[in-house]
Structure formats: C-alpha cells, structure tokens
Amino acid sequence: MKSLFLGKIFGIELELHWTFLLVMIFVIISQAIFSPQTFLPIIFLFFMLFLSVFLHELCHSLVSLSKHIKVKKIMLLPIGGVALSERMPENPKDEFLIAIAGPLFNFLVVFVLLAVVSVFNLPFPWEFFNNPQNIAKFEEYLLTYPLFAVLWVNFMLGAFNLFVPALPLDGGRVFRSLLALKFDYVKATHLATRASTIFAIMLFFLGFFSGSFMLTIIAALIYLGSNQEDQLVTLKHAFSHITISHLIKKRPFVIDESKTLKEAKELMLKKNVTSLLVKRNKGYGIILSEDIVKQKANIDSQISKYAAELPILSANSASSDVMEKFYTTGHPFLPIIHNSKLIGILEASSLEKLQKLHILQKLKP
Numbered sequence: 001m002k003s004l005f006l007g008k009i010f011g012i013e014l015e016l017h018w019t020f021l022l023v024m025i026f027v028i029i030s031q032a033i034f035s036p037q038t039f040l041p042i043i044f045l046f047f048m049l050f051l052s053v054f055l056h057e058l059c060h061s062l063v064s065l066s067k068h069i070k071v072k073k074i075m076l077l078p079i080g081g082v083a084l085s086e087r088m089p090e091n092p093k094d095e096f097l098i099a100i101a102g103p104l105f106n107f108l109v110v111f112v113l114l115a116v117v118s119v120f121n122l123p124f125p126w127e128f129f130n131n132p133q134n135i136a137k138f139e140e141y142l143l144t145y146p147l148f149a150v151l152w153v154n155f156m157l158g159a160f161n162l163f164v165p166a167l168p169l170d171g172g173r174v175f176r177s178l179l180a181l182k183f184d185y186v187k188a189t190h191l192a193t194r195a196s197t198i199f200a201i202m203l204f205f206l207g208f209f210s211g212s213f214m215l216t217i218i219a220a221l222i223y224l225g226s227n228q229e230d231q232l233v234t235l236k237h238a239f240s241h242i243t244i245s246h247l248i249k250k251r252p253f254v255i256d257e258s259k260t261l262k263e264a265k266e267l268m269l270k271k272n273v274t275s276l277l278v279k280r281n282k283g284y285g286i287i288l289s290e291d292i293v294k295q296k297a298n299i300d301s302q303i304s305k306y307a308a309e310l311p312i313l314s315a316n317s318a319s320s321d322v323m324e325k326f327y328t329t330g331h332p333f334l335p336i337i338h339n340s341k342l343i344g345i346l347e348a349s350s351l352e353k354l355q356k357l358h359i360l361q362k363l364k365p
C-alpha cells in the first residue's frame with residue numbers, strides 16, 4: 001500500500017500513511033451511518049487532530065533545518081506523525097531544541113486559545129474546569145465547543161509527547177539529550193532505552209488490565225522504537241572509524257532518465273539485476289523491478305516519472321553516517337560521488353555484512 005502524497009512545504013514532502021486513510025474512511029462512514037447528528041463535530045475534531053499533528057511535526061522540522069539537518073518527509077500516521085530527517089542530531093543541545101519544538105507549539109496553541117476565548121468572551125465550557133463531576137459531560141463539551149476541541153487535541157498532543165520520557169517520543173529525546181550532557185551519546189542512549197523499556201512494560205500491563213487496546217499498542221511501539229534506536233546508535237558508534245571506500249561497487253548499471261521503463265526492463269533482464277541507477281538531469285535516482293511491474297500499463301513512459309531520487313554519498317564518508325542514510329531512506333543502494341564524479345554505488349547488503357561481522361567479532365570467546 002502506498003501513502004498519499006499531499007504536497008511539499010519548505011522542501012519537505014508531506015505524506016498521509018495508508019492506515020491514516022483507512023481510519024479516516026472508517027470514521028466518516030461509521031459516523032454517517034450510526035450518528036449523523038454528530039457527523040460534523042467529529043469530522044472537525046479529526047481534521048483538527050490532523051492539522052495539529054502536522055504543525056507539530058513541521059515545528060520539529062523547521063528547527064532541524066535551522067541546525068542544517070535536512071528533513072526528507074513528514075509522514076502522518078493515525079497515532080501521530082514522524083519527520084524523517086537525513087541524520088540524527090548528535091549535539092545534545094540541538095536534539096533538545098528539535099525535540100521540544102513540537103510540544104511547545106501545541107502548548108502555545110493552548111495558551112493562545114485560552115487568551116482569545118477569555119478576551120473575546122467566546123463560548124467555552126469553563127464549568128468543565130470548575131467541577132470534577134463535569135468530566136462526565138466531557139464528550140458533549142468536545143462536540144459542542146469547537147475551540148475546546150482544538151484546545152484539548154493540542155493539550156493532549158503536547159503533554160503525551162513531552163511528558164512521557166520514553167524514546168522515540170519527544171520526551172525521550174529530551175531525556176536523552178539531558179543524559180548526554182553527563183554521559184557520552186551511546187551511554188545516554190542505552191540509559192534512555194532502558195528507562196523506555198521499563199516504561200513500555202508498565203504501560204503494557206496497564207493497558208492489558210484496564211482493557212485499553214490503544215495503550216498496549218503504544219507500549220509496543222515504544223519498546224520497538226527505543227530498542228531500534230539503541231541498536232542504530234551503538235552500530236553507528238562502532239563504525240565511526242571505518243570508511244566505506246573498500247566496499248564500493250565500481251561498475252553499477254546506469255540508465256538515463258530519458259529512457260523508457262521498457263528499456264529499463266530489458267537492461268535488468270540482460271544484466272540479471274532488479275534495480276538500476278538512474279542518471280538524472282541533476283543527481284541520481286533509482287528504478288526497481290517492482291516499479292516496472294506496478295507501472296506495466298505505462299511501460300512506454302520515461303523512467304524520469306517513476307525513478308525515486310537518491311541521496312548522494314561521498315567516498316570518504318564514515319560508514320556510521322552511511323548506515324544512517326540507508327536506515328532513514330530504505331534504498332537498496334546509494335551512489336558514491338568523488339570530486340563531483342560518480343565512482344560507484346554502495347549496496348545495503350555490504351553494510352549488512354559488515355554489521356554481522358562486527359557482531360561476530362564482539363562475541364566473547
């Protein structure tokens with residue numbers, strides 16, 4: 001399933017994950033059938049959630065860009081968003097600022113809304129805050145007062161992201177950046193991951209015994225996300241002294257972007273490969289056999305329309321940076337440039353081999 005491309009802002013691609021679309025369609029249909037009287041407020045709430053998550057991620061991304069960290073895309077998932085950047089900030093101060101920007105935006109919205117409704121005396125359920133018994137009417141308030149709904153969505157997003165000190169959530173990043181002031185980055189990540197794991201286990205049991213399916217899912221995401229990050233940081237550190245030059249494959253199969261998918265298919269079959277490096281007007285791209293199969297109806301169209309753009313590596317990059325680029329982009333190979341000339345490609349499989357050898361090497365006798 002593909003995600004839905006919505007557009008580009010500040011050079012960052014915005015995409016809706018297909019699960020988001022699925023949830024959206026489900027909400028629209030079930031609301032229209034079962035409770036048409038609350039259809040509009042629910043759709044409004046949903047749209048506000050979408051907008052708030054997007055702006056939250058955009059704030060992270062803008063701070064990243066100001067720290068010279070390129071952000072490739074913002075992906076919106078039903079449980080929140082992710083901004084995919086080309087590398088992780090290793091400076092604790094940068095990481096702190098990037099992590100805190102998203103939740104701060106949400107709290108700013110809460111603050112501005114409270115000021116606006118009190119200054120202009122707009123309809124707002126103030127009684128909700130005065131009497132704890134009014135909690136029972138929470139849903140009613142949410143659906144009758146649009147500004148209260150926007151406020152609530154932003155408060156929850158900000159609080160959940162900032163005050164849960166678990167990786168890969170923003171609170172976990174803030175926590176790690178603070179640890180990194182005292183320990184080195186690898187140690188700080190280890191400690192933050194251990195805390196996240198304990199937190200995830202607690203959350204899982206809480207979800208299990210309270211019957212909250214959502215909590216158990218969040219617990220699983222925290223567990224997997226934090227441990228994956230720990231692994232990446234450890235490997236990056238282990239490889240920080242190795243350069244990739246000896247892993248380069250010198251003669252990749254290249255095709256020009258003006259050629260057709262049919263010509264790409266023929267070249268793949270002739271050379272026994274499932275992916276080709278695409279020479280673009282500016283830079284390089286990649287075309288996979290899957291792309292050709294998917295576009296079989298357009299087999300006579302130019303490759304340029306279907307080739308994904310590839311980030312470029314330099315021959316003397318440390319393999320730790322390279323690994324991160326593979327990790328964040330998920331491509332099977334990346335082009336290597338030296339003095340603005342293509343000297344070859346690096347395949348993800350070579351790095352995987354290096355990783356396995358490293359694990360083997362670390363095995364105690």
Ligand SMILES: [Zn+2]
Pocket residue numbers: 056057060102103161170
């Ligand atoms: Zn965030």
